[in-house]
Amino acid sequence: MPPVPPTESAYDRMRLRQWYLGHARSAGVERRVLMKLLTAASAAGSLTAVGATNARATAPTAAAQAATATAQAATAQAATAPSAAPGIVKPLPSDVFTVRGTNAETNFAALRSTGRLTPASHFFVRNHTVTPRIAAEDWKLTVWGSGLRGPAVDFGYDDLRALPSVTRTAFVECAGNGRSYYTTQQNQQVTGTAWTLGAIGVGRWRGARLGDVLRRAGLTRDAVDILPRGLDSEVVTDGVDLGRVRRPLPPAKALDDVILAYEMNGEPLPADHGFPVRLIVPSWVGVSNIKWLGDIEVSDEPLYSPWNTTLYRLFGDAYPAEGSAPLTRQSLKSAFELERGATVTAGRRRILTGRSWSGGAPVRSVEISTDGGAHWHHARLRDAPRPGNWVRWATDWVPRERGTAVLLARATDRAGRRQPEVAVHNTQGYLFDAVVHHEVTVV
Structure with missing residues (x-):
């Protein structure tokens, strides 16, 4: 792979410059949003030192059926104890969770009786819409785009499980975890779900390396952005359809420690946590860990989505007018x-x-x-x-x-x-x- 800029900030400036020169593409972001970012960054002088690159425009098996049966059994069991949040499958007892709209925050005191790993029964839920019901035998992952040597490549559930597996213990944490304390402790107004500190969980995740999947699909040296997308419903905010949740990863991270997880704590992923397959991006903000993964675009031109432009950047008096670089590592x-x-x-x-x-x-x-x-x-x-x-x-x-x-x-x-x-x-x-x-x- 070619060298990647050392920081997300440098990479973001390169994306903006390439978009301005016609070498980058918006993945569902309005032109006015990108122009606002570009104008603010140019006024701050942050693009002058960034040069353009030469990116160019451009039948079910037993394992799958068993995984689906396990997930369906868990769903059926949950149905006997209905959740208190729309679109969440598992039970949400009040001593373990606080429901926040379409989300469920873990009450941190409830972790006192658990070990280092967070049981699925106690793991927080961050849903942009609702939990989809997907059968493993019907699921496939499509890897496609201008950063591949050839046409799109599909991987079924059993194809993925046949690849060498790795196990990583890692936390998944919403970028807004602790958000409520800006208001209650610092008397500052913010927008978004009013999490306390329970929008985090630690799991033992097993799956295939994203790097292995990308190489088998024909990854080229020209690839500059990896864009995974979920299978949950389109996100509509203030009457604007943002599309399905998606957020680009630089190749350096995608080829490092990211996995396509199909197990959590030794069991198939629960529905609320991404069944059949989700992305695990260790140490990065939760939105990078795409649930219910459906496709991955591999692009030879930088990509933008709502989740790395108007969302998941830092805006405010302490930051440039265009906002910080897109968020990566957790705090x-x-x-x-x-x-x-x-x-x-x-x-x-x-x-x-x-x-x-x-x-x-x-x-x-x-x-x-x-x-x-x-x-x-x-x-x-x-x-x-x-x-x-x-x-x-x-x-x-x-x-x-x-x-x-x-x-x-x-x-x-x-x-x-x-x-x-x-x-x-x-x-x-x-x-x-x-x-x-x-x-x-x-x-």
Whole structure:
């Protein structure tokens, strides 16, 4: 493969320049949106150093039936305990989930009884529309586009399972996880689903390498963007049809650690989590992990979609007029496995537990304060830190004074990044990373 720009910011500037020169194509984005981005970037002088490139325009098996049967059984079981959110298949008990529109957030305290992996029963759900019902034997993945040597190539469910498999343990986290704290903690207005910290889950994912699939389909050296697309319904926002969820990946990431997952925690993917096949893009924002994967366009010209133009960029006073580069890696966060507003007893020893994670590097250490930040001490890490994963931690606490106590957890990762006191505001509330104030009552 040819070298890829070292940062998403550089790659994004190259995309804009190529689009302006007629060498890049919009994958369902209005011209006025791209012109706005281009005009703002040009005014800021961020395109002048970027040159153009030479991109050119341009029968069911037993395994599949068993996977479908497993998924259908899970769906039938869920039907006996209806969910409380439109379009979500699995049960959503109120002690485990908070329903937010078409989404379901995991109540973080419910993870206290789970291990390092998040069971499917506790895994959050982020749906742009509704969960589709797809049979494995009817499913196929089409790989196509100008970045291939030949015509489109189809892979069936069993074709994919016949390829060498890999297993990765990785978190999937919505880019808006923690969004509500911009408002409740920093008194700043944002748009989007008001997640607290439960829009994350860690799974053990098994599947085929995306790189293997792309090479078998005839990937060429000219490919510059890989655009996966889901099979869920078109997304309509404010009366505008944005099409199906899709977001380009640079080849460097696509050929690195991305997999086409067909198992989650040793079982076929549940319907709400992408059955039959989904993308797992370790450490990157959740929207990159396309569920219900249906096709992948491999392009020799840069591509744009709504999910890397008006959505999943940072806009606001701290950012350029055209917004930041499209979001990639997740931020650094910590959360207590304790109900907010919980009542604890003065003078009685309690073990506080929680989890910390980072998309940039493994978590190195976690500090805890039980007095609103006046004093800090290190928590005990219960897991070996690993990339794209969280660490569980614990600390002892004997509350002394009655009244409201403010608990704080602050992580530092191996890249030297530490959670700040205040997150930099952006209008859509992405990537909140500040230390969260967790209030409890001591009686």
